[in-house]
Amino acid sequence: MSSFARKSSLAAYQSVSVHGSVADADPHRLVQMLMDACAERLMSARGCIERGETVRKARLLHSCVTLVAELRGSLNMSEGGPLAQNLSSLYEYMARQLLLANVDNDAGKIAEVLGLLNEIRGAWIAIGPEVRKVANLPQATAAVGVAAR
16 A cells, blocks of 8 residues: 555544544534544644744744634633633634744744643533533533533
8 A cells, every 4th residue: 555545544534533523422522523623733734833844833833823712612601601701712812822923933833832721621621520411501601611512
């Protein structure tokens, strides 16, 4: 099998795997998947800055801004109260920092956003078992400030 065929097969497998995971995921898991994808891309973008890969870095950071916007858009502002408001502001700040990181080639800003994301992600993972215990998952997710989609 040629190198191209192996890469193509791997890409197809990964695509099916991701799509299958999304189809089976509950709202809590979907948000976690967004956070995981963003963290992975942030680490890759930081490496791109170190290697001078500006085009790939720009694509990765653009993807991160999109993922952060999705996280922000998943907040239930009407039922999430101050927690949802604070997260919205934090996500907005993170997106601005990523745009600046891209323009300035600033790995420090990427590291800052990654640290913030990891704090949110850690808290999100910690509440997962509690959210899943609740019989009515959409109401439980709304209670922590996230709209079930």
